[in-house]
Amino acid sequence: MHTLSKRKFIRSSAALAIGTAIFAFITPQAFAESTKIVYQTYLDPNNTKDPRSAAQTKMIDAFQAKNPDIKIDVLVDSTGATASRAIKSGSQTPDVIRVTGQGVPEFAATGNLLQLDDLVKKDGIPEDDFLLPLSNARLGGKLFVIPQDFRIPILFYRKSMFDKAGVKPPTTWDEVCAMGAKFGQSDVIPFAVPLGATGGLGGAQALGEFLLSTMLPEQGGQYFTSEGKIAFSKESFIKAAETIKGFYTKCNVTPLRSAQMGFNELHDALRSGGAASAVFGLYRYKTVQSQLGGDDLAWAPAPAYSANDKQTVYSYNIGINKKSANQEAAWTFVKYMVSPEAQALAAEGGEVVSRKSAYSAPYFQSDAGKDQKKWSELVIQRGQTMTYTPIITNYHTILGEAFQRMILKDGSPADAYDELIKRYDAALAKAQ
Structure with a gap:
C-alpha cells in the first residue's frame, strides 16, 4: 500500500x-x-x-x-x-x-x-x-x-457527570430539556448542539446529520424529493427549530458557546469532558473513548420526540x-x-x-x-433511510446560518424557515 x-x-x-x-x-x-x-x-x-x-x-x-x-x-x-x-x-x-x-x-x-x-x-x-x-x-x-x-446517531454521555447531576440518559427531547435544571450553573455543557461548520463535508453537517435529518422528516416522512426539492413540511421545521432553540433558552441545557461548535469542537468537548452529552456519530465512539473518554464514556440510543422513534441512518x-x-x-x-x-x-x-x-x-x-x-x-x-439533495453542502451551510441567526439574534423559527426555503431554492435552481 x-x-x-x-x-x-x-x-x-x-x-x-x-x-x-x-x-x-x-x-x-x-x-x-x-x-x-x-x-x-x-x-x-x-x-x-x-x-x-x-x-x-x-x-x-x-x-x-x-x-x-x-x-x-x-x-x-x-x-x-x-x-x-x-x-x-x-x-x-x-x-x-x-x-x-x-x-x-x-x-x-x-x-x-x-x-x-x-x-x-x-x-x-x-x-x-x-x-x-x-x-x-x-x-x-x-x-x-x-x-x-x-x-445511526447515538447519545454520548459522561457517566460521572450524569451521576453527579442525578440524571439518566434521556430518551426524549423533553427529558433533554429537563436536564438543564438538574445540572444548574456549570462550566460543563449539559447537552451540546452543534450549529458550526468545522469538520465534515462542509456547512453545519453535524447539526444536519445528528439531529435535523431525523427531526425534520419525522416518522415515515421524507427529507428531499428525488429532484432535490425539500420534502419536509414547514410545521416539522418549526417544531424542530422551537425544540433546539428551547435547549439554548428556556431549558438552559445548551449554552451559547455550543452554537459555534462543528464536528471538530463537538468531538473535542466530548473527548475532554467539556460536554456532558451530545448526539454524535457512533463511528467516533471508540476514538473518543481511546483518547480521554475511557470508562467514563457511555452511550445510549439517541433521544427523539418519542422514545423508540425511528432515527435516520x-x-x-x-x-x-x-x-x-x-x-x-x-x-x-x-x-x-x-x-x-x-x-x-x-x-x-x-x-x-x-x-x-x-x-x-x-x-x-x-x-x-x-x-x-x-x-x-x-x-x-430503529433505522430509516432518506433521500438527500445533490447540493447537501449548500443545504447544510444555509441551514446552519439560519439556525445561528435564530439562536444568537433571537430570530423566530418561521423566519429561519423562510430564509432556508428562499436561499435553498435559489441554490438548487442555480445548480440545475
Whole structure:
C-alpha cells in the first residue's frame, strides 16, 4: 500500500495522457502485473491514533496479499473535496472513492459513477445480507455505490457527570430539556448542539446529520424529493427549530458557546469532558473513548420526540469512477472491501459494518465488539433511510446560518424557515 499526497495526485493526473500512450505498447501481462488503483478515503494510514485507519490498512494489506497484481495507492482526502472535484471534472483518477450517503446524489448527478447492478448480480453478492436493504442505496433504481458501514446517531454521555447531576440518559427531547435544571450553573455543557461548520463535508453537517435529518422528516416522512426539492413540511421545521432553540433558552441545557461548535469542537468537548452529552456519530465512539473518554464514556440510543422513534441512518459507501482506466481491477478491490472477510477487519476500527454475515466473526463475540453488535441491532430496529439533495453542502451551510441567526439574534423559527426555503431554492435552481 502506498499513500498518495494530494500534490502528487494532481501531478499524476496531469501526466495521465502520457501514461496512457505508454501503456498502449505494454503487453496485457505486463499491464496486469503493474495495475495500480488510486483509492480515495478520508482515513489517513499514518494516523496511529485512529483505530479506523489501522483497520483500513489491515484490509488493504490483506487484499494485496490475495491480489499481488493490483497495488493500492491511498489518496487521503479528509473532506472529500478532492474526490468531488475529480468526479465532477471527469478525471480518470481516483479509481475508487468513498462517499457518504448524503453525497451520493451529488456524485451520481455528474454521470461519472459506474453503475454496479450487473457486477453485483454477476458475482452473487446477496442483497439481503445487508443490515438495511441494498435497494435503499439505489438512486432512480440504479446502484452506484455499495454501503461499507451504517451510521445511526447515538447519545454520548459522561457517566460521572450524569451521576453527579442525578440524571439518566434521556430518551426524549423533553427529558433533554429537563436536564438543564438538574445540572444548574456549570462550566460543563449539559447537552451540546452543534450549529458550526468545522469538520465534515462542509456547512453545519453535524447539526444536519445528528439531529435535523431525523427531526425534520419525522416518522415515515421524507427529507428531499428525488429532484432535490425539500420534502419536509414547514410545521416539522418549526417544531424542530422551537425544540433546539428551547435547549439554548428556556431549558438552559445548551449554552451559547455550543452554537459555534462543528464536528471538530463537538468531538473535542466530548473527548475532554467539556460536554456532558451530545448526539454524535457512533463511528467516533471508540476514538473518543481511546483518547480521554475511557470508562467514563457511555452511550445510549439517541433521544427523539418519542422514545423508540425511528432515527435516520446513513452509510459510508464505496464506488467506482466511471472514467477509470482500470475498472476491472477497481471492481475486484471494491468487491473485496464489502466482503464479510474485509468487513470483519473494518469492525476492529469501530465501524458498524454493513454485511450481516460479518457479525459471525469472533471479534463480535469479544468485549471490544459488543457495542458494535448492539449498534447493528439498533440500525435494524430503529433505522430509516432518506433521500438527500445533490447540493447537501449548500443545504447544510444555509441551514446552519439560519439556525445561528435564530439562536444568537433571537430570530423566530418561521423566519429561519423562510430564509432556508428562499436561499435553498435559489441554490438548487442555480445548480440545475
